[in-house]
Amino acid sequence: MSFKIAIIGAGSVGFTKKLFTDILCVPEFQDVEFALTDISERNLGMIREILERIVKANRLPARVTATTDRRQALDGARYVISCVRVGGLxxxxxxxxxxxxxxxxxxxxxxxxxxxILYGQRNIPVILNFCKDIREVAEANAKFLNYANPMAMNTWAAIEYGKVDTVGxxxxxxxxxxxxxxxxxxxxxxxxxxxxxxxxxxxxxxxxxxxxxxxxxxxxxxxxxxxxxxxxxxxxxxxxxxxxxxxxxxxxxxxxxxxxxxxxxxxxxxxxxxxxxxxxxxxGGYLRHSTETRNWFETEFPRFLESAGMPIDPARRSNxxxxxxxxxxxxxxxxxxxxxxxxxxxxxxxxxxxxxxxxxxxxxxxxxxxxxxxxxxxxxxxxxxxxxxxxxxxxxxxxxxxxxxxxxxxxxxxxxxxxxxxxxxxxxxxxxxxxxxxxxxxxxxxxxxxxxxxxxxxxxxEWSGAARRSVRSIEELRAEKSALKQAG
Known part of the structure; x- marks a missing residue:
């Protein structure tokens, strides 16, 4: 089978890689085109490099394109996946x-x-722009798969006001x-x-x-x-x-x-x-976690790229x-x-x-x-x-x-x-x-x-909350990962 999947917010590197490898675990989908789009050209370049490495290592005919032009990515797409975080960290x-x-x-x-609630206020105007583009340039009856939070608000807006076939x-x-x-x-x-x-x-x-x-x-x-x-x-x-x-x-x-x-x-x-x-x-636990994850990826990108050269294992397809x-x-x-x-x-x-x-x-x-x-x-x-x-x-x-x-x-x-x-x-x-x-x-x-x-x-x-922790440095993260590895 050959069709096009567009991923909006593809600079969400770890999640995009997981979705990508999951889809390629389906034997019929190995000739699919993945069109990546994001407002960050830098993040987009990194994830494209990782995904192309996966395709090459597994000798697949799948194609990966990347552009900051969202309409270009959505043009002719049968499926559109959103994992955007409007406003970022x-x-x-x-x-x-x-x-x-x-x-x-x-x-x-x-x-x-x-x-x-404020996250929803930032997302919804953007979601409606996604929907407009889907209606105008994607494949007829394209399906919009929303992974972005706030899940209910985004999906509500896409269905009720965006008039696009949407599932959260x-x-x-x-x-x-x-x-x-x-x-x-x-x-x-x-x-x-x-x-x-x-x-x-x-x-x-x-x-x-x-x-x-x-x-x-x-x-x-x-x-x-x-x-x-x-x-x-x-x-x-x-x-x-x-x-x-x-x-x-x-x-x-x-x-x-x-x-x-x-x-x-x-x-x-x-x-x-x-x-x-x-x-x-x-x-603020998820904010700290997200900040550390971003910092870790940017610092450890060469290791992420190296690991992308491993064979895809269908037995490890995620849920x-x-x-x-x-x-x-x-x-x-x-x-x-x-x-x-x-x-x-x-x-x-x-x-x-x-x-x-x-x-x-x-x-x-x-x-x-x-x-x-x-x-x-x-x-x-x-x-x-x-x-x-x-x-x-x-x-x-x-x-x-x-x-x-x-x-x-x-x-x-x-x-x-x-x-x-x-x-x-x-x-x-x-x-x-x-x-x-x-x-x-x-x-x-x-x-x-x-x-x-x-x-x-x-x-x-000025209050940091009842149970706040500081963002850990790369050195602290390395030490913790090393300790966990030694422990088991």
Whole structure:
């Protein structure tokens, strides 16, 4: 088979390489054209060099092109994959630092909460430009696979306003299933069958079967509490499991941001998180991790390039959905996964317009969702709080209505548990002014916001958060990797 796959934000080097090698694990796809595009010519050049090395080492007919001209990359593409981070680490630092001045402590800040909402405001105008190009120059009925966060907001905007066939993809469900299989003593995750449903980053394992045997709440709690690592790293998730009766897909740190109960006071934050890795709740943990990863790649690029000369091993194909979806659509080999799509009645007790994450099957006819799922009431209520924030955030991003944006932030569960309305209004002004270069829809609102800030009445503080760590140097990273290698 020969067709074109465009990857937007291809400078996300590690992730692009993974998607690329996954797709080439499909025997029929070895003659595919990969069109890479990114705003960073430097990153684009590095990833193109790596991918071309992979193609050459494996003697494949696949073609790799790279351009900063997005429309050129999208021209004639059958599939478009987005993994963009609009504003890069510069804007992301503001997503974490400015809310901290108002007492809002985020671990990731890329889905909802103050940081995730502003991230969506930056992304959505760009997503709509992607969609315009897809409609105009891509292959007819091209499919848009969105990996970029905030997943629900980006996918919502692409479907509702971009009018492009879009599916949102994430790996939280797979990672959660791997944990459950491990604590239950399974030899492989393939022994575990499950129905996982909800919204992205708040998806719930509502039915679990291990080798056909149904797993109940009490058995799952006991298994997690007996695990020597997860019992320490996933304290918050285990507490939610005890109270809700079902396990959440999302990591300890990420889940803590979507709920109003665990991160609203500094002394409570340290009680529920674990500092063994950023993902378990560290303040600004993903920002630190992303910064270190970028620095490591730029310094160690020759090693990355050298490793690209190894043969592709189909047995090491990852569980990222993209390659499996393309394989099912093109070959008819059925694939079951969990996908982010418009609800339209799939989950009975969530709104029709919401972007849900739920099971579906893919074949030549497309993505076919399993309908008629009803979430436990507490899970639905938690999802609803986020859906209402997402909806307002999307509408604010489309309209450029700064007052609606402030209402969206005010209704965020964690923000509302920490900040007063007056604090929220000033914080949003500060974030919009700081990020004005990436927020064209708010251009007319920025001067008034800047004027209000010059007469600001709310006192802020310089606070690094309840559990902040500094970005490690390359030398520190090398020493840690060496120690881990020696340990096992």
């Amino acid at each position: 510069e804007a992301y630092r503001d997503d974490i630092a400015i809310p901290l001045k108002y007492g809002i402590d985020q671990c990731v800040g890329d889905t909802i909460c103050a940081g995730g 993809l994430c790996h939280g469900v797979q990672h959660g299933a791997e944990q459950i299989a491990e604590v239950l003593g399974a030899k492989s995750v393939h022994e575990l069958d499950y129905v996982c449903s909800g919204i992205n980053h708040q998806t719930w394992f509502v039915d679990l079967r291990l080798n056909g045997r149904k797993i109940g709440k009490d058995e799952l709690i006991a298994a997690f509490e007996a695990h020597p690592v997860y019992s320490r790293q996933e304290k918050l998730r285990i507490d939610v499991l005890k109270r809700f009766g079902v396990y959440s897909t999302e990591s300890n740190g990420h889940l803590s941001e979507y709920l109003p109960w665990y991160r609203k006071r500094p002394d409570e934050i340290t009680r529920w998180i674990d500092m063994s890795d950023w993902i378990h709740g560290e303040t 990222e959905h993209a390659s499996h979806i393309l394989e099912a659509l093109e070959t008819g080999r059925v694939y079951r996964g969990h996908f982010n799509v418009k609800n339209n009645g799939v989950i009975t007790n969530l709104p029709a317009d919401a972007i849900i994450e739920s099971p579906g099957f893919v074949d030549r006819f497309g993505i076919n969702m399993v309908s008629g799922i009803t979430l436990p009431e507490a899970c639905a209520a938690t999802c609803m709080a986020s859906i209402n924030v997402q909806r307002m955030s999307v509408h604010a991003a489309i309209s450029g209505d700064i007052d609606l944006l402030k209402l969206a932030v005010l209704h965020d569960p964690l923000v509302g548990a920490v900040a007063t309305p007056e604090e929220v209004w000033q914080m949003v002004d500060e974030m919009v002014v700081a990020q004005a270069q990436w927020l064209p829809q708010y251009a007319d609102a920025v001067p008034a916001a800047r004027e209000r800030l010059s007469n600001a009445r709310v006192k802020t503080r």
